[in-house]
Amino acid sequence: MSNSTLGSRLDRRQFLKASAAMGSGLVVNLTLGPAVALGGGDFVPNAFIRINREGTVTLVMPQVEMGQGIYTAQAMLLAEELEVALEAVKLEPAPVNEALYGHPMLRRQMTGGSTSIRAFWTPLRMAGATARALLIQAAAKEWNTDPATCHAQDGFVFEYSGARKLAYGQLVDTAASLPAPSSDMVKLKDPREFKLLGTPAKRLDTPGKVDGSLKYGIDAFPNGAKIAAISISPVLGGKPKSVDEQAALQVKGVRQVVLTDSAVAVLADHTAAAKKGLEAAAVEWDDGPNAQVSSADIIRQLDQESLEAGAVARSEGDVAKGLDNAVARVEAIYQLPFLSHAAMEPMNCTVHVREDACELWVGTQNLSAAKQAAATVTGLAPERIIINNHIVGGGFGRRLEVDGITHAVKVAMQVKGPVKVIWSREEDIQHGYYRPYYYDRMSGAIDADGNPVAWKHRVSGSSIFARIAPGAMQNGVDPDGVEGAAHPPYKLPAIHVEFKQVEPQGVLTSWWRGVGPSHNVFVVESFIDELAAAAKADPVEYRKRLLTENPRALRVLDLAAEKAEWGKPVPSRRGRGVAVQFAFGTYLAMIADATVGADGTVRVLRIITAVDCGLTVNSDTIAAQMEGGALYGLTAALHGAITLKDGRVEQSNFDNYQPLRIEEAPHVETHIVPSAEPPGGIGEAATSAVFPAVTNAIFAAVGKRVRTLPVNTDELKA
Known part of the structure; x- marks a missing residue:
C-alpha cells in the first residue's frame, strides 16, 4: 500500500475502489470514535x-515498532475480535497518512508516551469485530439464512448447527459488497470471553530479526545509493569554518563533499571510505554564541531561578x-542530569531528492513531523x-525529533541519486x-504521629x-513536567506544586522514555522515604498509611513487598528500597x-x-x-x-557514556495484578x-541519601 494509493482522506467507497487496484479482497476502513474526542468535534x-x-x-x-512489542500486541487486538490465529496476521507498516492513521491521543501520526495500547485498545478491536460481522453477514x-444462526471461529464462519462452514477467503467478495454493519451487529467481546488477549504470545517480529529479513532504517539501500558520514557542529549554533575538500576526495572511494549550514558530509562508495574522507577533511568550526557554555553554568542558572516562584500546578490545603x-x-534539593x-x-x-519528489527510507516515531520536515527543507x-x-532499532523518544531527517535532506539536495x-x-x-536537567526543591513536614501535614515541591527545568x-x-x-509530582498517589492534606520553566543555553531537550x-x-x-525516616517508620508501612484511599496502588505495594520478602533481615551494607507510582495510566x-x-x-x-x-x-x-x-x-x-x-558534550561513546554491563544486570521479577480496568x-513505567x-535501597544499606544522579560512589565509601 503506497502513499499514492491512499489519499489524505478516503470514504469507505473510495477505499474499496482503491483496494481493487491492489487485488480483490475485503478491506475494512474504520473512522472510529469517540476513542478520544478532539477540538471542533473531530475524531x-x-x-x-x-x-x-x-x-x-x-x-x-x-504504530511504529521500536522494540516495545507493539507489532504483536496490536495484532492480538485485531486477531481476538476477528477470530483468527495470531500467526495468521501479516503486518504492514502504515504509510504516512495522518487522516487515516493519526493517533487518537497524540493527534499526530506518531508513537510515544506509552500510549499505543491505550489509544488503540478499542479501535483495533472494533476493526476486527466489524470485519467479523461483515463476514458473518456474507456467509x-x-x-x-439469518446471521444470528452463524458464528466465526479460527478463520471460518460456521452455522451453529455445524452443517456448513466457509473460510474467510471464500467470503471476501460478498462481504466487500455489503453495507457497513449496523451497531447492533458489531459487538466487542466481554473480556471474560478473551482467548488470546492476556496470554504470553510469541512476538511476530522475532523470526525476521533472527534471520535478518526484517529491515531497519539503517538497512535501507536503494539502487545507486552512496554512504555519507556526517560531522555536525560540536557546539549548538556553530557552523563549518574550513574544510579540506581536496584531502577528502583523495581518499579512495570518496565521491563528494557536501557542506550545509551546520554540518559537513563526505559521500563515498562505502562506510569506511566515508569515515576516512571525513577525517581527512579536517573540519574546523566557528563555534558561535554557545562556545563557553558549561554544565556548571547551567546548574548555577537552575539554582538561582529555582529560588523564584513558579507557575502553580496544584495547591490544596494550608x-x-x-x-x-x-x-x-x-x-531537600534533588538534581537529575x-x-x-x-x-x-x-x-x-x-x-x-528528485525534481518533483523527495523519497525517504527511515525509522521514525513521528511520521507526521518527518514528512513536514522534508517538505520544509x-x-x-x-x-x-x-x-x-x-x-x-530503539527510539526512547529520540526519534520523535526529526533533526536527523533534516540533516539528511539538506545533504541529499546537493547529491544526484540517493544518499x-x-x-x-x-x-x-x-x-x-537530551532529557532535561531538573533541579527540584522539596519541603515537607510531619506531625507527632509522623504523618505528613505539608508538602511543597518546585520543579525547575x-x-x-x-x-x-x-x-x-x-x-x-x-x-x-509535573506528571508524577502534581498528583502523587498518596493522601496529603496540604500540597503545593509549582513548575518553574528554565531553559538552558546551548542544549536541546526532548522526551526520554518518560520525561x-x-x-x-x-x-x-x-522524599516520601525521607519523611518515613524522619517519622522513624518502615518505608513500606509508611506508604501503606498514605495509600488507604488508593486501593490499586496499595495492592501493587502489598504484592511487591510480599514477593521481595520485605522485612526479612539482610547482611551489612545491603538494603531494600521501595517506590510506588501511578504514571502512564499504570500502577506500579x-x-x-x-549492596554497597x-x-x-x-x-x-x-x-x-x-x-x-489494567486489562492486559x-x-x-x-x-x-x-x-x-x-x-x-x-x-x-x-x-x-x-x-x-x-x-x-564531553561524552562520546559507550566508554564514557556507559551502558549497564552484563555483570551488573540484576534479576528482574514481574508480577501482574489481574485487573478489569x-x-x-x-x-x-519501570x-x-x-x-x-x-537510591532508597542505598540509604537502607548505608544510611546515606542520594539526591543527585547518577550515584556518586565516592560518597558511599565505608
Whole structure:
C-alpha cells in the first residue's frame, strides 16, 4: 500500500475502489470514535485490515515498532475480535497518512508516551469485530439464512448447527459488497470471553530479526545509493569554518563533499571510505554564541531561578501553616542530569531528492513531523514527500525529533541519486535532544504521629511542551513536567506544586522514555522515604498509611513487598528500597535489593515489580518491558550523565557514556495484578520507578541519601 494509493482522506467507497487496484479482497476502513474526542468535534481516524481471497489477514500497523512489542500486541487486538490465529496476521507498516492513521491521543501520526495500547485498545478491536460481522453477514447471505444462526471461529464462519462452514477467503467478495454493519451487529467481546488477549504470545517480529529479513532504517539501500558520514557542529549554533575538500576526495572511494549550514558530509562508495574522507577533511568550526557554555553554568542558572516562584500546578490545603506548626521539617534539593537516549541503532536516514519528489527510507516515531520536515527543507508540497516507514532499532523518544531527517535532506539536495546518511556513535551521543536537567526543591513536614501535614515541591527545568506544543501549556505549567509530582498517589492534606520553566543555553531537550515521571517519581519517592525516616517508620508501612484511599496502588505495594520478602533481615551494607507510582495510566510498585561495597560500588541484585496496568494484552511483553525498562533506568541511575564544557558534550561513546554491563544486570521479577480496568501504558513505567527504588535501597544499606544522579560512589565509601 503506497502513499499514492491512499489519499489524505478516503470514504469507505473510495477505499474499496482503491483496494481493487491492489487485488480483490475485503478491506475494512474504520473512522472510529469517540476513542478520544478532539477540538471542533473531530475524531482521529485509524485502523485498517485487509483479507484476500486466500484468507490472508493483513494489519496495516498504525504504530511504529521500536522494540516495545507493539507489532504483536496490536495484532492480538485485531486477531481476538476477528477470530483468527495470531500467526495468521501479516503486518504492514502504515504509510504516512495522518487522516487515516493519526493517533487518537497524540493527534499526530506518531508513537510515544506509552500510549499505543491505550489509544488503540478499542479501535483495533472494533476493526476486527466489524470485519467479523461483515463476514458473518456474507456467509448468511450465501446460505440464505439469518446471521444470528452463524458464528466465526479460527478463520471460518460456521452455522451453529455445524452443517456448513466457509473460510474467510471464500467470503471476501460478498462481504466487500455489503453495507457497513449496523451497531447492533458489531459487538466487542466481554473480556471474560478473551482467548488470546492476556496470554504470553510469541512476538511476530522475532523470526525476521533472527534471520535478518526484517529491515531497519539503517538497512535501507536503494539502487545507486552512496554512504555519507556526517560531522555536525560540536557546539549548538556553530557552523563549518574550513574544510579540506581536496584531502577528502583523495581518499579512495570518496565521491563528494557536501557542506550545509551546520554540518559537513563526505559521500563515498562505502562506510569506511566515508569515515576516512571525513577525517581527512579536517573540519574546523566557528563555534558561535554557545562556545563557553558549561554544565556548571547551567546548574548555577537552575539554582538561582529555582529560588523564584513558579507557575502553580496544584495547591490544596494550608501548606504554610503545616510547615510552621510541624513537629519536624525536611528540606531537600534533588538534581537529575541531562541524559542521552543512546539507542542501539544510531541516527540515520536515506534520501533521494528528485525534481518533483523527495523519497525517504527511515525509522521514525513521528511520521507526521518527518514528512513536514522534508517538505520544509525541499520546498516541495507535502504530498510529494514519500516515506518508506521502517522498524526502529530503539527510539526512547529520540526519534520523535526529526533533526536527523533534516540533516539528511539538506545533504541529499546537493547529491544526484540517493544518499544514506549515518551518524557515528559519537555524533549520535554528542548531538542529542537530551532529557532535561531538573533541579527540584522539596519541603515537607510531619506531625507527632509522623504523618505528613505539608508538602511543597518546585520543579525547575526545561519545558518540552513549550517548544513543540505551546497550546498544551496550562497557565505556565508544562503538564508533562509535573506528571508524577502534581498528583502523587498518596493522601496529603496540604500540597503545593509549582513548575518553574528554565531553559538552558546551548542544549536541546526532548522526551526520554518518560520525561516527567522519570524525574518526578525519583523526587517524590525519595522524599516520601525521607519523611518515613524522619517519622522513624518502615518505608513500606509508611506508604501503606498514605495509600488507604488508593486501593490499586496499595495492592501493587502489598504484592511487591510480599514477593521481595520485605522485612526479612539482610547482611551489612545491603538494603531494600521501595517506590510506588501511578504514571502512564499504570500502577506500579518496585523494590530493589542492593549492596554497597566498601569502595562505594553499588550492585543491584534483584528488582521485584508488581504492576496493575489494567486489562492486559501480552503478559510476556509486559514482563519484557518491565525488564528492559528497569535496566534502561538503572543504567542512567548508576552511570548516565551528559555534561558540557566549552559548549561541547564531553561524552562520546559507550566508554564514557556507559551502558549497564552484563555483570551488573540484576534479576528482574514481574508480577501482574489481574485487573478489569482500561489498559495502561507499560513502555516507560519501570524506567521511572527504578531510580528511587535503587537510591532508597542505598540509604537502607548505608544510611546515606542520594539526591543527585547518577550515584556518586565516592560518597558511599565505608
